[in-house]
Amino acid sequence: MFNETVLKEIDEIKGRYPDFRSALLPALYVAQREFGWLSHEAMSYVARTLNLPEAMVRGTASFYSMFKHKEAGRHLIQLCTNVSCMILGAERLVDFLRTKYGMEPDNTTQDGRFSLVIMECIGACGTAPAMLVNTDFYDNLTEGKIEEILDKYK
Amino acid sequence: MITITVNGKEIQIDKPMTVLEAAKKAGIKIPTLCHHELLESYGGCRLCVVEVERMPKLQNACTLLAADGMVIRTESEVISKVRSEMLELLLINHPLDCAYCDKAGECELQDLVNKYGPTVGRYKEEKRKVPESHTDPIFARHMGRCVVCTRCVRMCDTVQGASAISMIERGGRTRMEPFSSTSFNCEYCGNCLTVCPVGAILSRLYIHSYRPWQVDKEIKTICPYCGVGCSLFVQVRDNSIKRVIPKIGQGLNNGLLCSRGRFGYEFIESQERLKSPLVKEKGKFKQSTWNEAFHFVAGRLMEIRELHGGKAIAGIASPRCTNEDNYVFQKFMRMACRTNNIDSISRIGFAAAQKYIEDLLGQGVTSNIIDGLKNSDAILVIGGDPTAVNPILGLAIRAAARNGANVIVVGNAKGLVPIIRDKTLRIIHPVFREADVLELLLTNIFKTQDVRAEKPAIDKRIKELSEKPVKMDIKEMEKLVKILLGSNSISIVAGMELVQRVDGHRSLFAIAALTYLLEARLFLLSEKPNEQGLIDMGCLPDMLPGGRPINVGDFKHKFEAAWKESIPQDKGITLMEMIGAIRNKDIKALYIMGENPVFNLPNGHYIREALESLDFLVVQDIFLTETAELADVVLPALGWAEKDGTYTNLERRVQLLKRAIDSSSGIEDWKIISEISSIMGYEMDYSSAEKIMEEIAKVSPLYRDLTYKEIGAGDCLWPYHGEPLRGELNEVPVAVDITQDYKADFYLAIEKPLFHSGTLSRRASALRKICPEPTLKISPQHAGKLKLKEGDRVNISTAQGTISVPVSIDASITDNRVLLSNNFENKGVFNLLNFSLDKVTKAPGIEGCEVKIERK
C-alpha cells in the first residue's frame, strides 16, 4: 500500500476536484512514480484510495500509453521515430540502442537498467531526433550524444 | 404534444423521447447496435443514422430528441450506404467465425450485415488477434469478436451497479476485460451476457452444446430461488434445460436476472435426484413401489391418528412448493390427519414477520411493488443485504440511489456499501441490538409529530416506548431523522435477521410503527420463492387460507362447508414448538414436504435428535437431504421445472410456474398427498394444479376468482379481487428485552451469500464453480490481529461444535463479527448456533454465537 506521505499527496489531489473520479489520472501518475509501473496491485491501491471500482481504474489507465503496464527498467527511454525524427535518422538510433545496449522496443534490458519505448511525435520536430529519458528531454541526437547522455543513467 | 413525421407517417408523442423511441412507438424499426433498451443512449455505432429534413448531416436516431415538426426518413440509399460502411469498418477486425460461434442465429451483427452489410470488405489488413479466454468458471470471452459497443460495461456499471468490467486499451485494440483480466470475480448476474450483441461473452454452461434455432421449446416460468419471483424463459432441447434467459418486458425483472436465477438451474437434472420411493426397513432404505409407499404412509398415519389423536401429528410445509402443493398440504393435515399443527421454515423469518406486521397494520401492508422502490427519496435497509437475499430488489435500491435517494443501511448490507454516498448513513450497531436502534429511531421520529390516531394500540405502544429510558446512543440519529422527515416517499426494506432474535418482535413492532408513522412502503426480504404463498394458503397453525384466523367461527364455518368436514378445534403449534413437542413425545408423526429442517434450523443436533425420536417421519423431497435420511419413508417429488403451479412473491404477485421438462421418477407434491389422503378416507381427486387453483379461488377470500388465464397474463397483483382483512389487534404483544451486551472476542453471524441458497444451489454445478465452499468472512483488522491471510484454514468453535473452513477477508465488515453461511454440506452455520424462542413471534432467536477462532 502507499506510505503516509503518498496518501497525503493523493488526499491533496482529491481535494482539488468535486468528485474522486476526476482525481484518477493524477493519482495513477503518483502510483506509477511510486511503483515504477501500474501493476494490478498498484491499480487496486488507487481504486481503494479513491473509492472507485478497480475495473474502472484499469480501463482508464490502459487507455493512456504514458502509463506503463509492464514492469519497467530503472530508466525509461522514449525515443521518437515519427516523420521529422525518422528523416533525421531516428531509425539508425534505434539500431544503435539495440546493438550497443541490447535494447528492444517495448522491452527492458537484461540488467534492468533501461526500458525502451518508441514514441510518436513528442513535439520537438524542429530539433529532431529527440527522446525523453524518464522526464528529462534531449534533442539533436546523434549516436555519440546518446552514449554521453546514457552514461548519466546507471 | 410533439408531432414528427417518420417515413411519411405522423407520430404524436406527449413526453420527450428520442427519434428512435418515437419511431418504435409507431412500429417503425430503426437498426441499432450500441443502443439497448435497458441502457441509456450512447451514440457509438452510428448504425441508427436517419435523414432529418433541414439538418445537413445524417443524425443518430438513438441520441436525437424528437422535436416538433421534424420530418425523418429511416431508410434511403444514402443511409444504407452509410450503414454498410459502418459495418465494413466493424468487420475489419471481426473474425467472422460464425460457423463456430454460439451466437450465430441470434447475433445482432450477423443480422445487420445480412441486411445492410457489404458482401466483400475492402480492407486487407491483418485482423487483430485476441486470444479466447476460458479462465473464468462461467464466462468464455472471445474478445476478437467484440464490436466495442460498451453495452456490457454500461450494464454492469449503471444497472447492475457492480462495475466489475471495463473497456481496456484503445483504438483497434479496445476490448472488454474484467479487472483481473482472467476471472470475472463479480456478482455473476450474467446481465452483461444478455446485452452483448455478438458472441464476445458466452456462457460456459452451454457453450457449443446447441444452436439457438435448435431449441425444442421455450417455456416461461418463475425462478425457483427467491421471493422476488423473476420471470424466466427456459429453453429446452431433448428434455434437458439448455439455458435460462430473461426477456425485456416480461415479468417484474424486465430483462434482468441474478446469478442464482440465471445459472442455478442445473440442480433439476442432478444425478442425485431421488428416483423412487424409499421405505426404511431395519435402518436401511429399500426401494418400493408408489402404491406400497402410499398405503404404508396412510396406514401408519391412521394408526397414530386413531391411537393418539390428530394432535400427535404435525406437518411442515414448504416455501419452495407451489400454492397448489401447500393448499393441498394444509387441507390434508387438517382434514385427513385431523390437526392444525402446520408450519414451515418461514417461521424463522418471513412468515413470523409477515404475520406479526399484518396483525398490526392489516393485510397487504407488505404487498408493495418492487419497481416502486426506484422512486423512493429515502430507503431504510435493516436486517439483511437485499442485493444478496433478493438481488433484483437490490438492483431497485441501487437504482434509487443513482436517482438521488438517500439509502440508510443499518447493519452489514455489503452489496449496498458502494452506493452509500454519505458514510455516516451506515450504522453498525452492537450485536443483537437492532431493536434498540429501531426503537430509538422510532421514538425520535415520534418526538417530532403527534400520533396518527388511526390505530390506538400502536399509538399507545409508541408512547410507552418513548417514555422508556434510552439504552443506546447513535450520533447520526439526528441526521437520520432529518432525512426521513424531509423525504416524501420512504421505503423500508427489512431483512429476516431481525426476526431471529429473542426480542425480534420489538424490531418488528418498530418497523411496523415506522411504516405507519412515516407512511412508508414496507418490503420484507424473502429468501424462498413462495413464502407469501405459503401463508396465503394457510400453512400456519392458526390461519386458514386467505389469512383467516382459525378461531373466528364465521370463517371456519365457510371452509368447513366447502371442505365438507370439520376443522380441528384447537390452534396448532408453531415450528419450534413442534420440535419441543416431538422431544416430549407429544407429537409422534411428522410429515415434511420439501424441507430440510435438520440443516435449515439452528442447533441441528437438537433437531436431529428430535426427528430421530419420532415414531413416524415422512419426507417428500427431490433429494435425499440430511432430513430425508432420517425418514421412515421418502417420497420423490417433482422439482421446479417439472411441474405446473403458482408462486406468490414478496409483493404478493401471483405468478405461473410451468412445466418445461418431464421427469420419469417423481410425482407432484399435491398428487402424492391427494393419494395418501384418499386412502386415509378423505377423498381428494384433483386432476391438475389448475383444478386446485379453481378450488382456492372459490374458498379463499384473498384469491377470489383468480384463474390461470389471468395469472398467466401477469395481471394478478395485490389486492386481486379479494377481501383483505384490516389489522385487528387491540393490544400489541410484548415480551422481554435483551439488554445483555455481548463481550466475547468474536460473534458468529449468518452470511446470506449471493450465489447460494442451500439444498438446491449446492447441486447446481455452475454456482458451485463460482463459490465452491464456505469461507469464514472476517474483517481486515481482526484478520490482521490473528495473523490470518486469505485462504488460511481455521477452526471455528462454539458450544455446539467446531467447523473447519478457510478464511476470507472482507473489508465490508468493520467490527468483531465473523460470518459463515448455511449452505454447504456439513458446514452450515446453524449447526454451530443455539436458539431460544421469541415468545411473541415464536421464531427462534439465535444464541450461543460467541466463537473461538483457531488457526488449523
Ligand code: SF4
Ligand atoms: S456478470 Fe454481472 S456483475 Fe459480472 S461483469 Fe457481467 S454484468 Fe457485471
Ligand code: SF4
Ligand atoms: S463484449 Fe459484447 S457487449 Fe461488450 S463491448 Fe464487446 S461487443 Fe459490446
Ligand code: SF4
Ligand atoms: S432475484 Fe430471486 S427470483 Fe430473481 S433471479 Fe434472482 S433468485 Fe431468482
Ligand code: FES
Ligand atoms: S517527429 Fe519526432 S519529435 Fe516530432
Ligand code: FES
Ligand atoms: S444505436 Fe445509435 S449510435 Fe449505436
